[in-house]
Amino acid sequence: MSHELDNFVCRCCGFCCSFSGYVLLAEGEDEKIAAFLNLDIYQFIEQYTEVVISRQQLTLTEQANGRCIFLQDDNLCRIQAVKPIQCTSFPYEWRDKNVEKHCAGFAALRATQE
Ligand code: SF4
Numbered sequence: 690m691s692h693e694l695d696n697f698v699c700r701c702c703g704f705c706c707s708f709s710g711y712v713l714l715a716e717g718e719d720e721k722i723a724a725f726l727n728l729d730i731y732q733f734i735e736q737y738t739e740v741v742i743s744r745q746q747l748t749l750t751e752q753a754n755g756r757c758i759f760l761q762d763d764n765l766c767r768i769q770a771v772k773p774i775q776c777t778s779f780p781y782e783w784r785d786k787n788v789e790k791h792c793a794g795f796a797a798l799r800a801t802q803e
């Protein structure tokens with residue numbers, strides 16, 4: 690069965706990582722990312738995370754301009770191999786109109802449908 694996202698390809702424009710908002714860590718993701726960065730878990734939490742307002746989860750910190758702390762100047766993710774499920778699940782599990790509007794992958798998809 691075909692799905693509207695079958696032909697979606699991320700174009701690595703970085704838009705979905707470039708505005709202020711939570712990038713939540715699911716259980717075990719803190720350890721995984723810490724290991725990838727060769728940090729111990731406490732160093733990682735101190736340096737790269739904050740507790741969300743509900744105090745029930747960690748989110749990645751942001752750069753001063755709102756970009757995710759791991760979004761590099763070339764718009765690629767520094768922790769690509771171990772990025773959180775919140776990141777890998779866009780746009781398949783969650784979508785946002787504003788992101789879709791600016792996402793280069795959606796723009797390319799729209800162009801093939803015109
Ligand atoms: S962890 Fe990587 S993919 Fe996720 S928001 Fe940050 S830069 Fe983007």
Ligand code: SF4
Nearest residue numbers: 699700703705792794
């Ligand atoms: S906004 Fe779209 S094309 Fe750009 S990095 Fe995110 S998923 Fe990929």
